[in-house]
Amino acid sequence: MMTSLFSIFEPSSSLMNLSLNWLSTYLGLLCLPFMYWASPSRWLYIWNKVICTLHGEFKILLGPKQSSMSIVFVALFSFIVWNNFLGLFPYIFTSSSHLAMTLSLSLPLWLTLMIFGWSNNSQHMFAHLVPQGTPSVLMPFMVLIETISNVIRPGTLAVRLAANMIAGHLLLTLLGGTGPSVSYYLVIVLILSQILLLVLESAVAIIQSYVFAVLSTLYASEVN
Template sequence: MMANLFSSFDPTTSLNLSMNWMSTFIGIMIIPPMFWLIPSRTSILWNKIIITLHQEFKILVGLKNSSGSTLIFVSLFSVILFNNFLGLFPYIFTSTSHLVMSLALSLPLWLSFMIFGWLNNTIHMFAHLVPQGTPGVLMPFMVCIETISNIIRPGTLAVRLSANMIAGHLLMTLLGNTGPSFSTSLIWILLSVQIALLVLESAVSIIQSYVFAVLSTLYSSEVN
């Protein structure tokens, strides 16, 4: 019996073990069969996804800076996508629903962009603090606003991912817990709603991993 509603997201409450974080590495076990000499349908599909993402990220990063840099964002997309999908299976811990995991992805990435930008393109970074065409009276306020919006970027990336993962899982948990109190006729409606939510959560898993990777790419393009 759960102590409270959010205890299902606590990695230490299941069987008094803290092994739930191991679900983060289950996706790594899926990767090796994709790279056999004889390509399967899964590997062909995954290669098409990677090529499509590479082409899109190359445009966002810039053609001059795209050599190899898109690999970081494709890998980021893959890690988040694996963990989001694995969290939809029963009894598998969703690591991306915790800020510990999402901040561990967004904060080092943002810090590396900032350090690189301020060390190599200092004038360019200062120019980003004041948008073009800003009146002189508003410049101090714009610098403060742009600085704050820049500082909270890793937090917004992490909270967006975690909040979306928690919201869908929480709704499915709430509906699932009400099942025993329903009559037989209402159970079929509940099952239909749960299946629809599962499909929606699958779409959210893809969308959130894509949004995380695209926003990280856009942040990197601003420091070049």
């Protein structure tokens, strides 16, 4: 029995005070060797097409000078979409719904880009703080606004991913908790609505992974 609605997101399985739920984050590594020795299948073909499409799109966003970095953001997309889908299975911990994980992805990436940009292209980074055509009177305010928007980028990336994953799981939990107290006919409607919500959550898992990777790519393209 849940003590609170948010208890479904709490790590509870442990061994010698070591949380075991976070091990689900690394289960995707077990599937990587399978792609090398198994015979090609339709699912593997579709996944390769998705990866190649994302690789080509990220290369365009990054530009010719940083096109080699696209593999980093493709791997980031693959890692996030795996954890998002894994959280849709029953009794599996959803690590992507926690700020501890999403911030650990966005903050080091943003910090690395900022250090690289300010150390190698400081003049270009200063130029980004003042948009072209800004009046002289508004320049101090624009610098302040652009600085704030730049600083909160890792937070917005992390909160966007975690909030979208939490919202869907909470809705599924709320509807599932009403099952024992409704009539037989309403249970059928409830099951159908749960299936539709699960399909919607599958789409959200892909979309949020894509948004996280694309925004990270756009932030990287501004550094150059």
